Amino acid sequence: MISPNSTIGKNVIVGEECKVWQYATICDGTILGDHVVVGSCAWIGKGCVIGDGVRIQHGAFIPNNCVIEEDVFIGPNVTLTDDLYPRAGQPYKPTPSLLEKGCSLGAGCTVLPGVVIGRHAMVGAGAVVTQDVQPYTKVKGVPAGV
Secondary structure, eight states, rough: OOOSSSETTTTEOOOTOOOOOOHHHEEEOOOTTTTTTEEEEEEETTTEEEEOOOOOTTOOEEEOOOOOOOTTTTOOOOOOOOOOSSTTTTTTOOOOOOOOOOEEETTTTTTTTTOOOOOOOOOOOEEEEESOOOOEEETTTTTTTT
């Protein structure tokens, strides 16, 4: 089910039994696996690869070229970033994050560029993740700590 009010770019591949809710944007060249849910007002950049069973909640921001493995949960208003030195009008080298299988990102957390969230790790709501999170670890706070 893809809402007619969503925006789907060129060459986007949508797997079986996916749901894309109203006002979501999925940019060019992104691949959605099977059984993916993209919540309303979520924004997914160009060239992302999103594995089977991923749940992306309302208002999440996923920049270009992110890899999100299977069964990841991304809570509402989660922000992934990819620019180490953001400046308007200047070129940048994108440094996307990697979300490994089964990890979970709580509502409103922010993940800085290039951070890897390990398998089955959990990030608490509102956390600011500045460094890699090891598999099967829980982090919370600003900056996020174990």
